[in-house]
Amino acid sequence: MVTTLACSLLLQVAYFVSVLFLIWRSGCACRAGRSRAFRELQGSWISPDRR
Template sequence: MFCRVLGLVLCSTALTVYFDSHSIGTVVLTSLACSLLLQLAYFASVLFLIWRSGLVSRAGQRAEDFGSCKEVGSQPPDHDEVMSESADLLQSQMLTISLLLP
């Protein structure tokens, strides 16, 4: 498909330039310049698609990270569990202090 479009554009450009200038040298030079511009445009479009796919993959990764953070934070701890953990921590600290004091 790309080769067909490239050939069509180059032939139409060559015919237009030839009917306008009646010079084969100008036709060859213009066709080469047109070919170079088309290749540059193709290369730039490929780079753009690569850049855009990178953005999409990074956005997807951020969405996954956000979703995992949201899942972790969506269930608040139970009040009784927090209190029992605090009491256990307090008991262990008091035991450590009592062992250190004579």
């Protein structure tokens, strides 16, 4: 009984940590995409004679 409870608790903690990791990772990817898009937008504002 105690072993079953410990295993179920361990599985729930592992699931929770993996979901947090995936959320954190998707946030990093989103920010990286935004910064790249921002740099591309900045480049489009530069006048053609400066390129």
